[in-house]
Amino acid sequence: NHAIARADAAEYGLTAPSPALGNLLGTLAAGAGAAGSGATGAVAITPAAGVVGLHILHGLPEKSTLTCIDPEADHQNRAKALFREAGYPTSRTRFLPSRPVDVLGRLATQAYHVVYMDVEPVDLPAAIEAAWPLLSPGGTLVVVGSLLDGTIADPSRKDRDTLAAREADEVVEGFEGAVVTRLPLDAGVTLVTRKG
Secondary structure, three states: OHHHHHHHHHHOOOOOOOHHHHHHHHHHHHOOOHHHOOOOEEEEEOOOHHHHHHHHHHHOOOOOOEEEEOOOHHHHHHHHHHHHHOOOOHHHEEEEOOOHHHHHHHOOOOOEEEEEEOOOHHHHHHHHHHHHHHEEEEEEEEEEOOOHHHHHHOOOOOOHHHHHHHHHHHHHHOOOOEEEEEEOOOOOEEEEEEOO
16 A cells, blocks of 8 residues: 555655655554553644555554645545555544645644644744644654755755755754654654653
8 A cells, every 4th residue: 555655646746755754654653642641643744645644544543543734635635545445444534625834723732642744844934833732742743854855954055945944943942842853864854752
């Protein structure tokens, strides 16, 4: 199913997480509901919800729900079909065809164990600010492409995307009770975990 989802994402020109990052998502999702937090849900903010969702659903506890957010209904319909083909009941997923910054504030606070975020760099600061309250204690925000393939650290870069990514990095550093890890996976991944 992962291979089909990846081929589908490639056909639509969508950036999907590498298998290594996908496996990490499954591992993070497997911790949902642990430590007595009661939060077992996950959120996938990405056009490639099929690939991302299959990895997260693989790790999530059986009754947990995945919320997919993307403004393109077509992307979401493809993901629905992939989840159905993989045997996941429709009750395990919900789809919000909206811009992330428009709907994140409507989701329940501290109710999600994993929030995966793949948004344009210019939207990163506001999206990260809106996603942080959703994390349960022990929950992790996974921000992909956040290091812009390392160019974020190049002082000569002053383009709009780089400046927005740096601002997002400052937002993350300002969170109280956050443990931040940056990994050289894909175009750079920032993990922001809320202390228990």
